[in-house]
Amino acid sequence: MTALISIKKPLFSDDGLGYGPGGAGSMRKDIHNSNIPVRCVSCEVRHKGMCGALTADELLSLSAHTRLVTHDAGGELAGEKMPVESYATVISGVVKLTKTLEDGRQQIVGLQFAPDFLGRLHADENGVSAEAASDVHLCRVPKAAMERLVKSTPALAERLMNQTMRELDEARDWMVTLGRKTAAEKVASFLLLIATHLDPEAAGQSRRFDLPLSRADIADFLGLTIETVSRQMSKLKADGVISIVANRHIEVPKLARLKACCGA
């Protein structure tokens, strides 16, 4: 476990989350839309995610238990066989879910972006290890409080089901990439994934972004080695599909061009 800092005051004034109208008074009419940001009383941040399924009363009672916590990149949030003690919602940053073979070979089996929910309900262990890929802010909820709330709030259970099904879709999409794509297609697919997840708005042709993962992590995600990832990135750059502004900072002039490199 790395150091984690508890913060009780608003943090994000200029990171795209911001404050706005609506907020704590919102009633259950928007329960089916997790894309509407809700002023979460508990962590004092306006964000999307599970909290949108809660009423003002429920949010208030939650606020007694939740904590906004920060993890530095590389920090371990949960071990593969570690008992689950709390759940969390990703507020900002990226969390990687990994599995490791006995001899050390590692595979990233999922990436969680804001506003994903972290942790498996009613399970002793989660089966995957969760690590902060970048610096991460989480809205943490104790195990018992969350489970109580889920039981009494069908809308929340429904959202969790929806997220689980989305994760299953993503896992299956990635199985195709792992099993049937070439190294070049894998790297292109990864860049496209990040480009589309990091700012879903700004749907313009061109995009610039910072990779939330190191080359080593990308390799673990794609089932490749660091060297192969590096070579394929260099090749995409040489072909003019991307430009590498800095190590982590990538620009994609034409998203369609990148898509064409993904093999499907």
Add this chain to the structure above:
Amino acid sequence: MTALISIKKPLFSDDGLGYGPGGAGSMRKDIHNSNIPVRCVSCEVRHKGMCGALTADELLSLSAHTRLVTHDAGGELAGEKMPVESYATVISGVVKLTKTLEDGRQQIVGLQFAPDFLGRLHADENGVSAEAASDVHLCRVPKAAMERLVKSTPALAERLMNQTMRELDEARDWMVTLGRKTAAEKVASFLLLIATHLDPEAAGQSRRFDLPLSRADIADFLGLTIETVSRQMSKLKADGVISIVANRHIEVPKLARLKACCGA
């Protein structure tokens, strides 16, 4: 769609499903245990699965809608972009879920054994194509009836959630295999998967079974070619880890020995 035959009379007297005590009178006390077989009034077969979450009344009302159907090996049950028209429970046989790239490269992203539930609730398309890997018996339920029942039966929704989470676990386990294991480890892992899924009882050291998948399907599952699968099977045979009684019929003298070949 291939031909499907509707049958209204009991079929399985000697395939391990059989009839027995309990049955239609069972009340909701066993809702959390999908391993207790229940006499499903609808398809007139005693089986495990979702029906175990239903009361006698619910089973009876279901029986008006369900049909026991048969599909021959290779039959397509649902297309990747085909609208969902009905759900089903696998009674016997194996269903493969596949995804295909535009150029024809294919990847199996999941295998469903009895008593798995087939189909995604509240979705227009399922995102995967479902095919009968072997000859398959299904207990089919129309879309509307199933969705109505789920809404009114929280225990059923809970079971579906549990299955979805199990599928997610399996998908993630398989991502490790696809991304980080060698061809030899992949084939061994596949054989172990089948050996343990096909008869979960008979936990003895030695096992004999028929592969429900062709070499081509195995290759699509493992992200390999037919030739590589064949070679690795031959190697396992040469090493005495398995014996190939007939093309499809495999014997594993020591399961632990096979496990040791799986790389983790």
Add this chain to the structure above:
DNA sequence: CGCCGGTTTGATACTAATCAAGTTAAGTGG
């Protein structure tokens, strides 16, 4: 300035894909 982790680039080795015959098993029709 020089160290250090992360990254890139290069040379070589090795695994699995591809191409190409064979072999076996199950039908099919004479």
Add this chain to the structure above:
DNA sequence: CCACTTAACTTGATTAGTATCAAACCGGCG
């Protein structure tokens, strides 16, 4: 019943794509 056909599988030779090993590069920081 047996020749013929066909699909599924096995085996072999060669090639292509990645991994591995090794060295250089680069940016940040003490």
